[in-house]
Amino acid sequence: TVSISYNTSVTLEWCGTGGALCADASECKVGTASGGSDVYYVVGIRSGSKTVGPLTADTTYHLTCTGPGGTGTDSVLIDVGSAPVSGSISASPNPCQIAAGADACESLITFSSSNCPDCRVTVSNTDGTAEQDFAIAQSSAACGRSDGACSAPWISQSGKLFRLRASAGGTVLNEVTVTGNPPPSAPEADITAGDSTAATVSISYNTSVTLEW
Numbered sequence: 557t558v559s560i561s562y563n564t565s566v567t568l569e570w571c572g573t574g575g576a577l578c579a580d581a582s583e584c585k586v587g588t589a590s591g592g593s594d595v596y597y598v599v600g601i602r603s604g605s606k607t608v609g610p611l612t613a614d615t616t617y618h619l620t621c622t623g624p625g626g627t628g629t630d631s632v633l634i635d636v637g638s639a640p641v642s643g644s645i646s647a648s649p650n651p652c653q654i655a656a657g658a659d660a661c662e663s664l665i666t667f668s669s670s671n672c673p674d675c676r677v678t679v680s681n682t683d684g685t686a687e688q689d690f691a692i693a694q695s696s697a698a699c700g701r702s703d704g705a706c707s708a709p710w711i712s713q714s715g716k717l718f719r720l721r722a723s724a725g726g727t728v729l730n731e732v733t734v735t736g737n738p739p740p741s742a743p744e745a746d747i748t749a750g751d752s753t754a755a756t757v758s759i760s761y762n763t764s765v766t767l768e769w
Contacts, residue, residue, distance in 0.1 A: 559635040565609030566634055568595065570619050578603065581621035581628065590618045590629070611636045643669035643729040645677065645720040651735040652711050660712050661736045664705035667720050668695040674723040679708070682715045682733055690718060711736045745769075 560566050570586060571578035578584055585593035586606070595606055595617060608617070611634060619630045645667035652661035669675040675694050680687035691699060691706050699706035708716065715735035719728050747769040749757040759765050 557633045557635050559637065560609075560611065562637045562639050563610045563612055565607050566611070567605055567607045568617055568632070569605040570630075571603035571621070578621045578628070580625055581623040584619060584621040586617060586619050588615060588617060590631075591620050592618065608634075612639065639671040641670065641672045641675075641722050641727075641729065643667065643672060643675060643720045643722075645718060645730045645732050647708075647718065647732050647734040648705075650732070651715075651737045654713065654736045654739045656739045656742070658739060660710045662707060662709040663711050663734045664701075664703065665690070665708055665718055665732075665734075666696045666705045667691075667718075667730075669720065669729065672722055672729070674726070675729070676721055676724065677706070678719045678721060680717045680719070682717045682735075684717060687719070689724075708734065713738055 558566060568586060571581075571584060584604075585591065586595040586604070587593050588595065595608060608615075614634065614636050616631055616633045621628045645665065647663045647665050650663055652663045654661045665677065667677055672694055676692040677690045677696075678687050679690040690708070693699070695704075696706045697704045701707065708718075710716075711734050713736050715733055717731060717733050719731040721728055747767060749765045749767055750759070757765065
């Protein structure tokens with residue numbers, strides 16, 4: 557058994573230099589099925605090598621050599637490692653805009669993962685404290701919205717940190733910090749009468765005054 561990483565190649569070699577290990581064979585086949593020849597088949601040349609892959613699943617290669625005395629066989633199992641876990645996460649809008657009179661705004665969290673059956677998204681303060689599950693799913697489509705996102709309607713100015721983890725407490729595959737813009741300030745208003753800045757201006761009866769603002 558030979559172990560390799562997921563989606564990589566490996567070189568098969570058989571019969572040794574010059575075919576010394578298969579000296580009594582008249583022909584040799586190498587294949588993924590016993591007696592098959594989908595990798596190599598030639599009469600009279602017994603030794604060889606071939607690079608196979610990239611492989612994404614465990615594969616057994618069989619060597620079958622025949623000669624006057626019968627048939628000899630051997631095999632090797634290529635043990636392929638697990639597919640790598642990956643994922644992405646994003647937020648929109650980011651930052652979101654807090655409306656006047658409000659203290660929070662909504663951002664939509666979109667995430668996806670590959671080869672990650674136990675993936676989940678957590679949310680915490682931006683320093684990582686008070687972390688808790690936000691969505692236990694492989695993608696945000698599980699939240700059931702038509703846009704495929706998960707809603708976070710409680711984003712404050714201090715913000716929140718969203719982490720895509722491979723499992724509960726597991727490796728962080730990706731993360732995004734989401735913040736809220738402060739609400740707009742109420743406009744300032746100022747009006748004066750005549751040359752005075754006082755709140756109350758007195759004038760004579762039946763006269764005019766100039767207002768400025």
